[in-house]
Amino acid sequence: MAQILLHGTLHATIFEAESLSNPHRATGGAPKFIRKLVEGIEDTVGIGKGTTKIYATVDLEKARVGRTRMVSNEPVNPRWYESFHIYCAHMAADVVFTVKIDNPIGASLIGRAYLPVEDILGGDEIDKWLEICDEKREPIGDSKIHVKLQYFDVGKDRNWARGVRSTKYPGVPYTFFSQRQGCKVTLYQDAHVPDNFVPRIPLADGKNYEPHRCWEDIFDAISKAQHLIYITGWSVYTEITLVRDTSRPKPGGDVTLGELLKRKASEGVRVLMLVWDDRTSVGLLKKDGLMATHDEETANYFHGTDVNCVLCPRNPDDSGSFVQDLQISTMFTHHQKIVVVDHELPNEGSQQRRIVSFVGGIDLCDGRYDTQYHSLFRTLDTVHHDDFHQPNFEGGSIKKGGPREPWHDIHSRLEGPIAWDVLYNFEQRWRKQGGKDLLVRLRDLSDIIIPPSPVMFPEDRDTWNVQLFRSIDGGAAFGFPETPDEAARAGLVSGKDQIIDRSIQDAYINAIRRAKNFIYIENQYFLGSSYDWKPEGIKPEDIDCLHLIPKELSLKIVSKIEAGERFTVYVVVPMWPEGVPESASVQAILDWQRRTMDMMYTDITQALEANGIQANPKDYLTFFCLGNREVKQEGEYQPEEHPEPGTDYIRAQEARRFMIYVHAKMMIGYLCPLVLHYISFLISLIFNAIKFTNIEYIFYMFTPRPCFLSYEACISVLPVFGSEPL
Structure with missing residues (x-):
């Protein structure tokens, strides 16, 4: 049967299965009471396979798009009654319902039921029992499964491209956190903006744009906190200083982050930190390409102090197999970068406080401090002498000199109701992995810290409507609903005894589907939609890089080509993911990125040919890498040593050029003519700030005007190791 494009939303419910048999047990076809008796005895004596745990999945061909919880002690008639809200962008001939038995390692197949895609294209609700078949599509006795489906095509969505x-x-x-109104948002580009850099960017009110300085504002917020300082990070390094610009000194600004936090804790402020515990430090599991996070150093630094620092591993929940649990605990991370503090009110004289949160992509660690100049060599004897970061060369160090790795990222400060959502996120994580109950009881401070409330009037031009998104599961956040119905009402996804918040992907999909004229993306990586990669040397179904974003982008472009409209997606990525380029891990990511890009360009090329359009596919989808090069100046830092001859390190040093590492996770979509000027301003800021170019937790912000803006990727356009004259 020919495959058909399903691009839209699929509402599916799996109710129950009947008359199941288990081909993997000798008693698998026996009456129900005998099977339950045998399994109960096996559980009691600890011999045999024990209780059967059965779950069902929803698949579009070989791409898994939904999964139920596991049901125990019901080997014949398991009942799930679980519903799924599924975004789909897949080619499929059938919607497949797979019934499996969970094992300590992997799972065993019971059978599959098939519903032809053509049956759901009309959009009618289908509620029926389907035969469960073996791998030859032959019915397995009287086994069947009860399901309900309704498909909503994206082309019939009244918000599509509008x-x-x-x-x-x-x-x-369908998200855990609702959109909040009356918020104030401060946007940051990179950790710092020097006074001598700011380009003149006029605003609608006749004023010029005034930049904000991320690490200076975080320093001020921590310094002025009186009750709580909550921090999460992929990495937190105690030896960094947040204030480094000698032309903008601050009282006490030369203190290290570690000293600052210890001082605040000694003053009675509750300082809680959740820092990712990198378990790959275990020798047996260590791989190349992993960066040092200083997690053990940070924990030891605060040991015995008033600062409560918890190393927080990426724990699996209770649903995975042994292999899955091992993969999660050693290969996945906590990537949120959060600072939450209590802060003074703007009006002087008030004793009341409010919650202020910082969210974005910049960790409070080494290698992150940078400006829009993204210098390679000229700051090695000043702000980067004790903060040299160059993990792309073996043996990279300040002793051997530059180029350092420049760092481009974005961050934000949130005020109003949205700041409390960030606080709630921290509290969920602390209650799950923080150990002691040390969270500040804000109800006891209700006369001091004002509750969630708007900080801006609706008519104020600086008012933002903001919504918080994340990617997390019940293994890392406390208080998720336990039943599928409750999880669905909370905007969460249930599956195989785990509850997942995947609102980041859902927010991206919604923004892409609404976009009208263009999308601009910055990301550290650009890979996904592996279910549609070409099977060249791989089995796409074996690669769990399934999120829909790349496919949604290419299908958006295809729809615009078919409508005879212009639409372009601009993507800015690093030239390669951080690490030694020749290493196995970096090469694997680059290969996946190549396959992702190839899939997208294939869609675009086929659409152009089908519509008889003579155009370059790069007019619709284009990738950029950022780079810098610097002419040598008198008085520059002179390294004590030199890199080994013939290495990329010495070639980059001699060529005086290197990539700018794009760590930002950002998307800007053109959604409304009323904000065209505002979006142009944002892009002007980006392009002016990186004027030497060719051109992890995410949230969107909506202005009342309104626009999409997202925070939380390779094709080379600039030779890095070449020897062209400057």
Whole structure:
């Protein structure tokens, strides 16, 4: 049967299965009471396979898009009654319902049921029992499964390619955190902006844009906190200083982050930190390409102090197999970068405080301090002498000199109700992995810390409507609902005894589907939609890089080509992911990125040919890498040693050039003519700030005007190791 494109939303429910047999047990076809009796005895004596745990999945061909919890002690008639809200962008001939038995290692197949895609294209609700078949598609006795489906094609969505048409836009649906109104948002580009850099960018009110300085503002917020300082990070390094610009000194600004936090804790401020525990430091599991996070150093530094620093591993929940649990605990990370503090109110004289949160991509660690100049050599004797970061060469060090790795990233400061959502996120994580109950009881401070409330009037031009998104599961966050129905009502996804918040992907999909004219993306990586990669040397179904973003982008472009409209997606990525380029891990990521790009360009090329359009596919989808090069100046830092001859390190040093590492996770989509000037301003800021170019937790922000903006990727356009004259 020919495959058909399913691009839209699929509402599916798996109710129950009947008359199941288990081909993997001798009693698998026996009556129900005998099977339950045998399994109960096996559980009691500890011999045999024990209780059968059965779950079901929803698959579009070989791409898994939904999974139920596991049901125990019901080997014949398991009942799930679980519903799924599935975004789909897949080619499929059938919607497949797979029934499996969970094992300590992997799973065993019971059978599959098939519903032809052509049966759901009309959009009618289908509620029926389907025969469960073996791998030859032969029915397995009387086994069957009860399901309900309804498909909503994206082309019939009234919001498709129409942007945000009203200030009453309610936000992305089916999410844990709702959109908050009356918020204030401060945007940051890189850790610092020097006074001598700022380009003149006029605003709508006749004023010029005034930049904000991320690490200076974080320093001020921590310094002025009186009750709580909550921090999460992929890495937190105690030896960094947040204030480094000698032209903008601050009282006490030369203190290290570690000293600052210890001082605040000694003053009675509750300082809680969740720092990712990198378990790959175990020798047996260590791989190349992993960066030092200083996790053990940070924990030891605060040991015995008033600062409560918890190393927080990426623990699996209770649903995975042994192999899955091992993969999660050693290969996945906590990537949120959060600072939450209590802060003074703007009006002087008030004793009340409010919650202020910082969220974005910049960890409070070494290698992150940078400006829009992204210098390679000229700061090695000043702000980067004790903060030299160059993990792309073996033996990279300040002793051997530059180029350092420049770092481009974005961050934000949130005020109003949205700041409390960031606080709630921290509290969920602390209650799950923090250990002691040390969270500040804000109800006891209700007369001091004002509750969640708008900080801006609706008519104020600086008012933002903001919605928080994340990617997390019940293994890392406390208080998720336990039943599928409760999880669905909370905007969460249930599956195989785990509860997942995947609102980041859902928010991206909603923004892409609404976009009208262009999308601009910055990301550290650009890979995904592996279910549609070409099977060249791989089995796409074996690669769990399934998120829909690349496919949604290419299908958006295809739809615009078919409609005879212009649409372009601009993507800025690093030239390669951080690490030694020849290493196995970096090469694997680059290969996946190549396959992702190839899939997208294939879609675009086929659409152009089908519509008889003579155009370059790069007019619709284009990738950029950022780089810098610097002419040598008198008085520059002179290294004590030199890199080994013939290495990329010495070649980059002699060529005086290197890539700018794009760590930002950002998407800007054109959604409404009312904000065209605002979006142009954002892009002007980006392009001016990186004027020497060719051109992890995410949240979107919506202005009342409104626009999409997202925070939380390779093709070379600039020779890095070449020897062209400057």
